[in-house]
Amino acid sequence: MKLNIAVLPGDGIGPEIMNQAVAVTQAICNKFGHELSYKTGIVGACAIDQTGDPYPAETHQLCMESDAVLFGAIGSPKYDNDPNAKVRPEQGLLRMRKQLGLYANIRPVTTFPSLIHKSPLRSELVEDADFMCIRELTGGLYFGKPQGRSEDGNTAYDTCIYTREEIERILHLAYKFAGQRKKKVTVVDKANVLATSRLWRQIAQEIAPQYPDIQTDYLFVDNAAMRIIQWPKSFDVLVTENLFGDILTDEASVITGSLGLLPSASIGLHTSLFEPIHGSYPQAAGKDIANPLAMILSAALMFEYGFNLMEEGALIREAVNASLEAGVVTEDIAEGGKAYKLSEVGAWIVNYIN
Amino acid sequence: MKLNIAVLPGDGIGPEIMNQAVAVTQAICNKFGHELSYKTGIVGACAIDQTGDPYPAETHQLCMESDAVLFGAIGSPKYDNDPNAKVRPEQGLLRMRKQLGLYANIRPVTTFPSLIHKSPLRSELVEDADFMCIRELTGGLYFGKPQGRSEDGNTAYDTCIYTREEIERILHLAYKFAGQRKKKVTVVDKANVLATSRLWRQIAQEIAPQYPDIQTDYLFVDNAAMRIIQWPKSFDVLVTENLFGDILTDEASVITGSLGLLPSASIGLHTSLFEPIHGSYPQAAGKDIANPLAMILSAALMFEYGFNLMEEGALIREAVNASLEAGVVTEDIAEGGKAYKLSEVGAWIVNYIN
Ligand SMILES: CC(C)[C@H](C(=O)O)[C@@H](O)C(=O)O
Ligand SMILES: CC(C)[C@H](C(=O)O)[C@@H](O)C(=O)O
Numbered sequence: 230m231k232l233n234i235a236v237l238p239g240d241g242i243g244p245e246i247m248n249q250a251v252a253v254t255q256a257i258c259n260k261f262g263h264e265l266s267y268k269t270g271i272v273g274a275c276a277i278d279q280t281g282d283p284y285p286a287e288t289h290q291l292c293m294e295s296d297a298v299l300f301g302a303i304g305s306p307k308y309d310n311d312p313n314a315k316v317r318p319e320q321g322l323l324r325m326r327k328q329l330g331l332y333a334n335i336r337p338v339t340t341f342p343s344l345i346h347k348s349p350l351r352s353e354l355v356e357d358a359d360f361m362c363i364r365e366l367t368g369g370l371y372f373g374k375p376q377g378r379s380e381d382g383n384t385a386y387d388t389c390i391y392t393r394e395e396i397e398r399i400l401h402l403a404y405k406f407a408g409q410r411k412k413k414v415t416v417v418d419k420a421n422v423l424a425t426s427r428l429w430r431q432i433a434q435e436i437a438p439q440y441p442d443i444q445t446d447y448l449f450v451d452n453a454a455m456r457i458i459q460w461p462k463s464f465d466v467l468v469t470e471n472l473f474g475d476i477l478t479d480e481a482s483v484i485t486g487s488l489g490l491l492p493s494a495s496i497g498l499h500t501s502l503f504e505p506i507h508g509s510y511p512q513a514a515g516k517d518i519a520n521p522l523a524m525i526l527s528a529a530l531m532f533e534y535g536f537n538l539m540e541e542g543a544l545i546r547e548a549v550n551a552s553l554e555a556g557v558v559t560e561d562i563a564e565g566g567k568a569y570k571l572s573e574v575g576a577w578i579v580n581y582i583n
Numbered sequence: 584m585k586l587n588i589a590v591l592p593g594d595g596i597g598p599e600i601m602n603q604a605v606a607v608t609q610a611i612c613n614k615f616g617h618e619l620s621y622k623t624g625i626v627g628a629c630a631i632d633q634t635g636d637p638y639p640a641e642t643h644q645l646c647m648e649s650d651a652v653l654f655g656a657i658g659s660p661k662y663d664n665d666p667n668a669k670v671r672p673e674q675g676l677l678r679m680r681k682q683l684g685l686y687a688n689i690r691p692v693t694t695f696p697s698l699i700h701k702s703p704l705r706s707e708l709v710e711d712a713d714f715m716c717i718r719e720l721t722g723g724l725y726f727g728k729p730q731g732r733s734e735d736g737n738t739a740y741d742t743c744i745y746t747r748e749e750i751e752r753i754l755h756l757a758y759k760f761a762g763q764r765k766k767k768v769t770v771v772d773k774a775n776v777l778a779t780s781r782l783w784r785q786i787a788q789e790i791a792p793q794y795p796d797i798q799t800d801y802l803f804v805d806n807a808a809m810r811i812i813q814w815p816k817s818f819d820v821l822v823t824e825n826l827f828g829d830i831l832t833d834e835a836s837v838i839t840g841s842l843g844l845l846p847s848a849s850i851g852l853h854t855s856l857f858e859p860i861h862g863s864y865p866q867a868a869g870k871d872i873a874n875p876l877a878m879i880l881s882a883a884l885m886f887e888y889g890f891n892l893m894e895e896g897a898l899i900r901e902a903v904n905a906s907l908e909a910g911v912v913t914e915d916i917a918e919g920g921k922a923y924k925l926s927e928v929g930a931w932i933v934n935y936i937n
Contacts, residue, residue: 317775319775319776323776349704349705349708349812349813350703350704350705350812351703351704351705354703370724370743370776370777371776373740376777376778377778378778378782383746383747383748384744384745384746384747384782385744385745385778385779385781385782386727386742386743386744386745386778386779387742387743387777387778387779388740388741388742388743389724389740389741389742389743390738390739390740391738391739391740392737392738393737393738394737419826419829421671421673422673422677422724422725423724423730423741424730424731424732424739424740424741425739425740425741427739428732428738428739450829450830451829451830451832451833452833454808454830454831454833454834454837455833455834455836455837455842458703458704458812458834458837458838459703459837472773472826473830475773475804475805476804476805476808476827476830477808478805479805479806479808479809480808480809480812480834482809483808483809483812483813484812488809
């Protein structure tokens with residue numbers, strides 16, 4: 230098979246972790262006889278610095294021509310805390326999501342036995358937790374118009390909009406995944422307050438009977454925020470709108486104790502995108518110390534969800550687990566033990582695959 | 584002093600827990616020589632059943648004439664899961680907040696040593712955590728217009744609006760509280776995406792220098808959702824907009840392991856309101872088994888924030904702590920030990936005060 234991918238390292242630690250993910254992808258392609266063709270593009274703060282645009286047209290072109298996008302991380306301290314900055318890296322990210330039609334962000338929430346003691350939750354609550362958050366990614370308050378300020382600057386407004394089509398699309402995706410898993414969908418909304426949430430709930434209630442072998446639960450977002458901590462094992466597939474998903478998926482990722490290991494997939498109309506959940510971690514940039522595993526596991530998701538190559542993805546996972554068991558880990562995980570460099574961890578995994 | 588209060592028991596366990604809070608309030612007034620005058624009103628599902636309106640005009644009148652409102656809980660299963668119900672209990676709650684100008688909801692997040700083992704977090708993370716969430720309560724996505732559906736019903740929209748005045752008012756309140764505490768304000772927003780959040784951050788950056796002895800931190804709401812679990816002790820006063828506050832305050836309350844013990848205060852333009860954080864718990868209604876402590880501690884907050892009667896509030900707290908230490912607790916806390924009835928716990932506390 231020919232893998233035609235776009236590689237967008239982004240800012241901060243992005244380039245370093247991406248190097249390892251590309252090396253791992255190359256090793257897998259060699260092993261399984263796939264042809265890898267990739268091109269690199271700029272995005273985020275580094276793209277603003279070079280072109281004034283956080284998501285330049287050439288980068289978009291590159292993504293549109295790809296079958297999958299590997300994405301590192303974006304963001305730079307120099308654009309934070311400046312509410313009046315005209316161009317911000319995040320705008321590029323949002324434009325990219327919209328223009329590529331990346332409507333569903335999928336985050337598997339899984340634990341690693343060797344890291345369970347790093348969870349802020351009591352081990353017995355989180356051990357064996359295994360669920361999936363599906364976040365709508367191109368609608369809602371992030372993109373609704375009008376958004377802005379009154380003329381005197383003293384009133385600001387954002388608009389949340391959802392259409393039936395957007396909601397149906399992602400709910401069907403949630404049921405599809407639940408059918409391959411533990412057969413339970415939890416729809417999270419705020420239907421007791423918001424009109425958009427009432428449309429979500431109405432459509433969910435229409436769709437649920439079409440999947441008679443799958444259980445559907447409804448939770449208000451505030452209750453979901455509690456339940457994720459109190460009883461994470463009660464979830465199988467959690468599906469929700471953009472802003473709620475932003476908050477809940479970050480909350481869900483932190484309970485595993487392994488934020489540096491969690492990848493995500495964004496399913497799109499034109500291509501799919503795979504990226505770690507963590508950010509650009511500017512303090513560690515260039516130091517060869519960050520944890521490359523979430524980025525490498527994003528490549529595993531790319532094989533699985535992007536190309537339906539399950540064995541290839543499984544081998545990456547196996548290699549990552551082996552590195553954890555062998556204690557070949559970066560300083561964020563090493564604790565008392567030896568801390569390996571980012572590049573050493575990557576090389577070990579490539580070597581395992583070879 | 585004359586205490587002129589409105590008593591709104593609401594639905595579910597509301598009436599039972601309210602009985603105890605009123606008894607405790609009466610005991611305190613007797614002890615300290617205050618005159619208590621109170622009137623009872625209906626609100627929520629029971630008000631819909633009786634009048635068709637979840638917040639009838641008479642109830643509003645009662646609140647407007649009061650110096651403080653004690654509020655139980657509202658909500659009934661028969662109004663949930665029906666996205667098309669014309670009248671819902673929550674509408675009454677929102678109308679009440681708006682009409683009484685209850686612009687700031689304050690939730691102290693405190694732990695109780697005897698209950699720390701019930702926290703879903705590892706004890707060392709949450710022990711001695713002590714912060715305060717201040718949630719804007721009458722603006723944002725909850726109240727912005729337009730809200731509704733397109734004519735064909737297939738598109739829904741909500742509007743988030745904030746004005747400078749609304750934001751300044753609550754930020755000053757946050758700094759006021761921080762000045763009496765650990766001198767740190769954390770402003771939570773999503774300024775990298777939302778126009779309303781950028782106005783929040785801009786105004787916070789204007790106001791912060793007016794309080795040179797108080798440290799100001801800024802957190803994106805998704806990061807805040809992580810930090811509350813990872814490092815709750817890093818907060819002193821967290822202040823945020825309505826919807827973020829809804830989600831984060833529920834998350835924050837659950838990490839203490841003592842949801843049944845947490846009260847809240849809503850500071851208003853016309854009066855102030857005091858209520859437990861937990862809901863109406865319909866399954867337990869009428870069984871004399873629910874935990875009355877959050878409601879009783881709401882009465883303590885009423886003395887402190889509503890009437891500036893600190894000793895009176897402190898004595899209620901002391902009595903509650905004594906009941907916990909004596910093991911006079913309801914079944915949610917009792918575990919292996921003896922479970923007391925709701926009314927027995929209330930009577931024990933009244934007796935302690937007398
Ligand atoms: C950077 C920001 C715009 C983005 C979001 O809110 O979607 C991030 O938090 C994420 O979750 O990918
Ligand atoms: C019942 C609901 C409308 C309400 C809210 O969202 O404000 C509740 O969750 C709360 O936090 O008091």
